[in-house]
Amino acid sequence: MEEQRSAYWKANLSILGWCLGVWFIAGYLLPIFMVDALNTMSIGGYPLGFWMAQQGSIYTFLVLIFFYAWWMNRLDKKFDVHEE
Secondary structure, eight states: OHHHHHHHHHHHHHHHHHHHHHHHIIIIIIIIISHHHHTTSEETTEEHHHHIIIIIHHHHHHHHHHHHHHHHHHHHHHTTOOOO
16 A cells, blocks of 8 residues: 555656646746747747747646646546545
8 A cells, every 4th residue: 555655656746847847948948048049939920938928838837737637637547546
C-alpha cells in the first residue's frame, strides 16, 4: 500500500513539475525575457511579445488547468483512487 502511495505521489509531482515548467516559459520567459525576439513576428497586427504577455499566457494557463485535471483523472483511475 505504501509503495502505491509513493508511486502516485511521484507521478503527481512529475505532472506538477511539467506544468510549472510550461507556466514559467509562458508566463515569464517568453513575455518578459524574450519580448524583443518575439516582437519580430505578429499575430492579428500586434507584436507577438505583446500578444503573449496579454493573451497568450492566459490561454496557456487555461490549457494547463484543463490538462492537469484530465491527466490527474487518468492518474486517479490508474491507481484506483478516482471518485465515482
